[in-house]
Amino acid sequence: MNTPKLLLLSLAVTAALSACQKPAAPAASADATAAATPTLPPLAGFKTSxxxxxxxxxxxxxxxxxxxxxxxNPVPSDKTSWGSFEMLDERSQAASRGIAEAAASDKNATGITRLVGDLYASGMDTTKINAAGIAPLQPMLARIDALKTPADIAGYLREEFAAGRGDVFSFGAEADFKNSSQKIGYAFQGGLSLPERAYYLEDGPDGKYKAIREAFVKHVSRQLQNAGVAAADADKQAADVLAFETRLAKASLSPIELRDPNNQYHYVSMAEADKLTPHFSWTEFFKANGVQADGFSLSQPKFFAEFDKMLTDVPAAQWQAYLRIHAIDGMAPYLADTFNDERFDFYARTLRGQKEQKPRWKRVLDTVEGSAGEALGQLYVKQYFxxxxxxxxxxxxxxxxxxxxxxxxxxxxxxxxxxxxxxxxxxxxxxxxxxxxxWRSWDGLATKRDDYAGNVLAAAKFNHDYEMAKIGKPVDRTxxxxxxxxxxxxxxxxxxxxxxxxxxxxxxxxxxxxxxxxxxxxxxxxxxxxxxxxxxxxxxxxxxxxxxxxxxxxxxxxxxxxxxxxxxxxxxxxxxxxxxxxxxxxxxxxxxxxxxxxxxxxxxxxxxxxxxxxxxxxxxxxxxxxxxxxxxxxxxxxxxxxxxxxxxxxxxxxxxxxxxxxxxxxxxxxxxxxxxxxxxxxxxxxxxxxxxxxx
The missing domain is CATH 3.40.390.10 (Collagenase (Catalytic Domain))
Structure with a gap:
């Protein structure tokens, strides 16, 4: 979500099983407004019948x-899978909905209750969101339009990462593979819109990957047109985006190759990193992100060497097309329905076979989870554990x-x-x-009841700064x-x-x-x-x-x-x-x-x-x-x-x-x-x- 997860740390199950001292019971607080207990879906236990x-x-x-x-029990139309995990997730979401709605209705809420309430209330205000259109994204798009040189592009990437977003690669804090008591930075390959490199480089069974690439180009064009780009120009930019990402894919490791820890860790000094990517200064990158460090893991050197070449030999217009669509699609769930619906149509319907979108309240809860999930969790365990x-x-x-x-x-x-x-x-x-x-502190994260995109961007910046502050520090085992x-x-x-x-x-x-x-x-x-x-x-x-x-x-x-x-x-x-x-x-x-x-x-x-x-x-x-x-x-x-x-x-x-x-x-x-x-x-x-x- 806001920070990348190294693949090794995803040994925990995603939608399946990913699984001391007893934690103390959370103390009661003035800001923990109790929600009315909703009716939860039935449990999915074993039955002999x-x-x-x-x-x-x-x-x-x-x-x-x-x-x-x-x-x-076929897959519901708003999902792509249905089973024991999903049934329990329905219960968790119903419980979380009750908490979020109570927080949103509490005009005097403070602390984490206000945070959850602001995120939820602003996300449910579709009238205001639709009226705003593309406006919340205009400052970002204007910066992209102004990019002319490799130095401009490198500077933009630094700014975007510092804001909690970022493109082309992933960057986050994790324990050092060689000294697990300390946190270091990890730069990891990324930047692809399709599931993995094979979708760019192979036709796939029965030409499936080729058809997905063609659908992706059409999606990019439509989304750019939604943002005001003329149709002919949008088509050209869409083709440029596919070509750009195909080049990244060629330099990327496959999911199987990434399972090898040796391909997830490559520690370099700052000077060594700057030498590997002479057109992208990691010294300046760390400075922009408020981090002081002697070195970090530049985890896939081949990928980053190619990224550096692309800074100089890919035209600025092609970089702009790539950064533009990533900005739009990345923010689409928080913008007007036009953008969100187009994103759903490709990534969920075309790619994964989902027939219809989840109800609005579930999508907004996903945002609360991604932006302030532990705050919601602090309220959840008071009622449900x-x-x-x-x-x-x-x-x-x-x-x-x-x-x-x-x-x-x-x-x-x-x-x-x-x-x-x-x-x-x-x-x-x-x-x-x-x-x-x-529980982590959320002090300093300012949110509003009427600015969904603004809240998401503020949370992204807040959570990014939270992660960056860990680099160079001892691991917090709690x-x-x-x-x-x-x-x-x-x-x-x-x-x-x-x-x-x-x-x-x-x-x-x-x-x-x-x-x-x-x-x-x-x-x-x-x-x-x-x-x-x-x-x-x-x-x-x-x-x-x-x-x-x-x-x-x-x-x-x-x-x-x-x-x-x-x-x-x-x-x-x-x-x-x-x-x-x-x-x-x-x-x-x-x-x-x-x-x-x-x-x-x-x-x-x-x-x-x-x-x-x-x-x-x-x-x-x-x-x-x-x-x-x-x-x-x-x-x-x-x-x-x-x-x-x-x-x-x-x-x-x-x-x-x-x-x-x-x-x-x-x-x-x-x-x-x-x-x-x-x-x-x-x-x-x-x-x-x-x-x-x-x-």
Whole structure:
């Protein structure tokens, strides 16, 4: 949103699973106006009535558990996917809407309540927004019109980044890969409008990418015309924009290449950086952004070398066309309907198959989330996160930690030397549950009830300055990378922490009243998944302190790579849609985490049963608890996609399609075959060389 996320730190699940001291309860404050509790959509927990006995569970667990539900629950017209995550997100948004509307109606609100209220009220004032037209963007467009020389363009880029926007590349603050206790700056490749480089450089299956490029050029032309550019000139500028971005794409790494931490970190001194890009001074860039630093990560040197060449050999008019459309499309959601509708028509309808826009209130809530999400979250947890959920989650986390420890200790393929390092990393895991220990301050962010675009721009600048102030400072380990109202979880390898926002702690993931099988098959597997990210193909390259540092013997790493290679092949063999296969290398980290996490959750669940003097054969609602464990795992992964969304994700999403996640890990577990009496040779029973065993 306002600051870039390094890809490594997106090991946490985006729309799927990305997942100590107990945080103190937030203190009551005078500005925390209570909202009237709205009626929330129903919870999406597992129900035995969803099972389809006409299917064979040993053929496909996902079909047996989810086929009926998926057939009865197509993707809503205002979405591109629909499943367990989206249903919980509907509840989170309904709750947040009640909070935002109450804040907007409180004329005497102060502090974070006023902030949330101003953002929401200004975004809902469509009459004023439409009347303003392009006016909020005119100062930016005027600056672009005045650009003549490479120095002008470099100066404009510096100004835009300092304002919290920025084009061509991304820049943000993150822990130093080599010294994770300190924050440094990271410059990262970017600047593309289409999902990834292949959309510019290949025709794609059935010419799909070529058709998308053609639609993109038409979109750019229409959007420029909306801003007052004459049709013929808009067409020429649109062609220039595609050519400009194609050149950036040629210098960009692919999503699979970007998964390698070596391609995410390239530390240089300021002098070295200035030498690499002689026409773009990083010394001046840092100065413009109010940052003093000796060096930073210029993460993809090839990309930035090409960017520097483009400053001198791309005509100013072509630069202007590129910067102009990025300014317009970047602000389109906050401008008149003409701009927003055109942006939706290409990026959502054409690219991803979304039939209609979300209701206005949801779009405005997205803005509140992007601009001041933690402020909204501070109000959210006061109403929607019961203390007992945190207490039970802590027990589950502790149980999963012990199960993981036992699995590491029993590994027969890892040497004692490497195993000792793995245990050192295990001992330093930090779990975070519900919401942050301390809330960030929003003092100094001035907003109004009647200036939506102005509020968004002010928040972008405020949040950018907040991020820049971290560079050169010690890492604040109390910070969170997600808001409490986010239905997700994540692992951060640079802090060796696992994080579970409040909003995910509901069915089907977690239910304080549910039997252990459902909770261990749901949130237990999520906890295990996030822990296992510390030992996936990326996370395993970071040590107990969060530093990018090899702690493996060569023989152990070779053995690990051989095992994970089998998992790559397993997912490569899955055919997702229209003959297109899953990319096993792109999704490897998540698949390792699923496999290890579900095994760890199963171990913890078995111990919980033993401690309670129970057997996994005990029935609840007519089914043995051992089976209910796997039923809920599959329930978590029930999800429909529009065909276009599914195809975009195959190229860009480090998570495999949900139906394959539901079957991928269980098919490698003898416990699954035993729970359902599956015979050798069944599709859900992988044996011998086909079976993948890692952690």
């Amino acid at each position: 969803d099972l389809d006995p006409s299917k064979n569970v040993c053929d496909n667990l996902a079909d047996y558990v989810n086929a009926k539900w998926l057939a009865a 019961p203390a007992e959920s945190k207490a039970q989650m802590q027990v589950l986390v502790d149980n999963l930690r012990e199960a993981l420890k036992a699995r590491i200790e029993k590994l027969d393929w890892m040497s004692p030397e490497t195993k000792a390092k793995a245990m050192e990393k295990w001992s330093s895991f930090t779990p975070k549950i519900g919401y942050p220990d301390k 910070e969170w990378g997600m808001t409490p109202q986010t239905v997700n979880a994540y692992y951060n390898p640079l802090m060796n922490e696992i994080v579970f926002p409040a909003a995910i702690l509901q069915p089907p993931f977690f239910d304080p009243k549910a039997d252990p099988a459902l909770n261990y098959g749901g949130i237990g597997a999520v906890i295990g998944h996030e822990m296992m990210h510390g030992y996936d193909d990326q996370g395993s390259q970071f040590d107990a302190q969060g530093n990018f540092n090899n702690w493996w013997t060569k023989a152990d790493r070779d053995g690990f790579d051989a095992r994970t290679g089998k998992l790559v092949k397993q997912f490569d063999d899955y055919v997702a849609i229209d003959g297109l296969h899953v990319k096993g290398q792109l999704t490897l980290g998540e698949n390792i985490a699923d496999l290890g996490g579900l095994n760890v959750a199963w171990d913890a669940y078995q111990k919980a049963l033993k401690d309670a003097g129970k057997s996994g054969g005990d029935k609840v609602d007519g089914y043995p608890e051992d089976q209910r464990f796997f039923f809920n795992w599959a329930t978590v992964w029930r999800r429909n996609f529009t065909p276009d969304e599914a195809k975009v994700r195959l190229n860009t999403d480090p998570h495999a399609p949900a139906n394959f996640r539901a079957i991928g890990a269980p098919s490698n577990m003898p416990a699954f075959a035993q729970a359902f009496g599956c015979k050798a040779g069944a599709p859900m029973v992988r044996e011998g060389e086909q079976q993948v065993v890692i952690w």
